[in-house]
Each structure stands twice: as structure tokens, then as C-alpha cells.
Amino acid sequence: MQITTKTEYSVRALIEVGIHEGNPVSLREICAAQQLPEKYMEQLFSKLKKKNIIISIPGAHGGYRLARDAKDINMQNIMDAAEDNSYQPYCSGKPENEFCIGNPCVLQQLWQDLHLHMKGYLETLTLQQIMDRIKEASHG
Amino acid sequence: MQITTKTEYSVRALIEVGIHEGNPVSLREICAAQQLPEKYMEQLFSKLKKKNIIISIPGAHGGYRLARDAKDINMQNIMDAAEDNSYQPYCSGKPENEFCIGNPCVLQQLWQDLHLHMKGYLETLTLQQIMDRIKEASHG
DNA sequence: GCCAATTCCTACTATTTTACTATGTTATCT
DNA sequence: AGATAACATAGTAAAATAGTAGGAATTGGC
Numbered sequence: 001m002q003i004t005t006k007t008e009y010s011v012r013a014l015i016e017v018g019i020h021e022g023n024p025v026s027l028r029e030i031c032a033a034q035q036l037p038e039k040y041m042e043q044l045f046s047k048l049k050k051k052n053i054i055i056s057i058p059g060a061h062g063g064y065r066l067a068r069d070a071k072d073i074n075m076q077n078i079m080d081a082a083e084d085n086s087y088q089p090y091c092s093g094k095p096e097n098e099f100c101i102g103n104p105c106v107l108q109q110l111w112q113d114l115h116l117h118m119k120g121y122l123e124t125l126t127l128q129q130i131m132d133r134i135k136e137a138s139h140g
Numbered sequence: 141m142q143i144t145t146k147t148e149y150s151v152r153a154l155i156e157v158g159i160h161e162g163n164p165v166s167l168r169e170i171c172a173a174q175q176l177p178e179k180y181m182e183q184l185f186s187k188l189k190k191k192n193i194i195i196s197i198p199g200a201h202g203g204y205r206l207a208r209d210a211k212d213i214n215m216q217n218i219m220d221a222a223e224d225n226s227y228q229p230y231c232s233g234k235p236e237n238e239f240c241i242g243n244p245c246v247l248q249q250l251w252q253d254l255h256l257h258m259k260g261y262l263e264t265l266t267l268q269q270i271m272d273r274i275k276e277a278s279h280g
Numbered sequence: 281g282c283c284a285a286t287t288c289c290t291a292c293t294a295t296t297t298t299a300c301t302a303t304g305t306t307a308t309c310t
Numbered sequence: 311a312g313a314t315a316a317c318a319t320a321g322t323a324a325a326a327t328a329g330t331a332g333g334a335a336t337t338g339g340c
Contacts, residue, residue: 002142003251004327008231011247015239026286035234040329046288059337060285075250084326091148094175098278099155106273107151110215110265111143117261125250133246138238144298166315180300186317199308200314 006082009036010044011130014078017054018070018131024063044082051081070131076122089115146222149176150184151270154218157194158210158271164203184222191221210271216262229255 016030027045031038045064048054053073054064066073089108093100104112156170167185171178185204188194193213194204206213229248233240244252 003254005232006327008247011250012233012239028286034237034239037329039331042288043329056287057337058287058335060283061338062286062336064287075254092145093152097174099152099174099274101274101278106270106277107148109273110151110270114143114215114261118258121254121257130246130250133249134239134241137246138241146298168315177300179302182317183300189316196316197308198306198314198316200312201309202307202315204316 002083003079004083006044007079009034009041010048010078010082011075011127012036013041013045014048014053014066014073014127015131015134017064017066018127020065022065024057024061024065026063029063047081048078051077053077053081066127069128071126071128073127074123075125076119078127079122142223143219144223146184147219149174149181150188150218150222151215151267152176153181153185154188154193154206154213154267155271155274157204157206158267160205162205164197164201164205166203169203187221188218191217193217193221206267209268211266211268213267214263215265216259218267219262 012034013030013036016033017025027038027041030036031041045054045056049056049064052067055067056062056064089104089111091100091105091107091111093105093107095101099106152174153170153176156173157165167178167181170176171181185194185196189196189204192207195207196202196204229244229251231240231245231247231251233245233247235241239246
């Protein structure tokens, strides 16, 4: 639900992978181009891989490429992988509290709705769209 | 943008204030009813007061009441006060990076859009609505 | 088969944020 | 005057964030 550097770095790195169109790109190249901390990105890329956003090719001349077309990768996918936000709606109210009747209680439902709303929006933002916007902005 | 206990506690406390319909309620009462840490809530209430969500009456038989009708207080107001999220879209990319051309750059625009979208949604959720939902849930 | 380049894996660490506690001061009602 | 409240500020423990560090496993090229 929150946007930290994990999301920012992931998006910037994924764009770098995306523009190489299927050719594996090494982390070294990615981080050099984007000025990102290499060892930190290793960990983020491990998460992105587990969530099937990227595919890795180990060994010399290896690297990473997108696991599927950039138009089929959205911000929800990326944030779900990068941030650890497997969201669990939570309310610390005790059951004897009249506000917290029901399971989930009214407040938990509220957080849930909020999360679903955000998720829905993030799903509409694809990596391809972001790449297109950057191309537009840079070509002038 | 993120939901911590600050928001949860604030909402629960504000509901407690709201149901007393204009009569000042002391923090002691609020925290006893909702099982919230009193000294911590003092700090949160200070923020809510600064953002004109509540009004305080010091001294004996003092307390807090809503600064305006519950239907005119929304989740955006509350979260803006409770969490310190005066959102500043941020991208650590350097200007020589082709992704980061423009000010704000494409990514900053993305974070901004996200934030505005969320903000718009939070504005539609009023304290009154939440109170009504709880009343519904508890009356059976 | 060896070496270099790469991903993979795990542990450690510094900084920041969160979620409080502690101690006192000031204001108001009776 | 005394009780009851808000107000103010400082400290603190635990968690999350944002990294570093060191090496093991995998693969391509010579």
C-alpha cells in the first residue's frame, strides 16, 4: 500500500530491462545506467523473480529479461513483489467493543475497501504505458 | 498514503467523540472506551486539532468535540492529520537519466497521479458514513 | 578444464519510523 | 484552593527501511 524506494527502484530497473526487448541485461548494466545500489537490487530482483515478473539467466553473458510482455506487467504486480504488502486488514479493537462487532468489523471492511480500490487502480497502470510515456517525454 | 495505527486509532477515537454529539468528551473516557494508549492519543489529538478536525476545551469538565459536522470530516482529512503524509512526489533519478527528463519526471507524475487518485477516494469516505455503518452493524 | 562473469543466498548493520512512556506545565470549573 | 482536564516536550523500545558484505553456484568462452 505504500510507495518506498523498493517500488521506485524496481520500476526504474524494469524499464531498463524492458527497453532491451528480450535480450538479457545484467544487473551491473542496469544499476550502472540507473545509478542503483547493485547488492540491494539483487534482493529486489530475487523478489521480482519469485513473483514471475522477470526471468534470470545465470552465468557469463547472463542477466534478466521480462517474464512476459511489458503490457502484461502492471504496477500492482510490481508493488506486490517489491513491497511485502500481502495486505491483511487489521483492527486492534476487542470484540466487546461495539465498533468492532462482526468479523471483519466495519473498520476492517473500510481498510479492505481502500486496499481493493488502490489495487484496482494499480492494475490499470502497465509497464508498457510507463515506457511509452518516457519515450514521449524524451523524444520531445 | 499508508495506513498505520495512527489512522486506525484516530478514526476509532473520532467516532467516540462523534457519538457524543457536541458534548465534550475527555481523552480519558475516549481511551477507556476504546482501549487506546492515553498519552499516545494526546499527541495524535494535538495533530487533529491543528488540522481543525477537533476542538478542545481545557480544564475540568473539558475534553474534545468535533470541529464540524461528522459528514464534513472525511478519511483524507483524518489521514492527512494523523499520518504525516504531506505527499511530495519523489524520484531519486538524476537529470542526466533519460527516464527522468522533465520536472516532475514521468515517474514523479505517476506517484502524483496515484496519490491524487487515492486522495479523491478518501475524500468520499466521511466520518458520518462510518458511524452509520457501525450503527447498522450493531443494531442487528 | 579453467577462468571470468554472472546470478543466487544469507547474514549483518545503520538509519528512520512507529508506537509508545514519562514528566511536567497550563488552563478551567467548582 | 484543588481537582480535572488539555498542552508540551523529551526519551525509548521495537520494527521497517535501505542498504553492505562475503561467498557459493552456474554458465559461456578460451
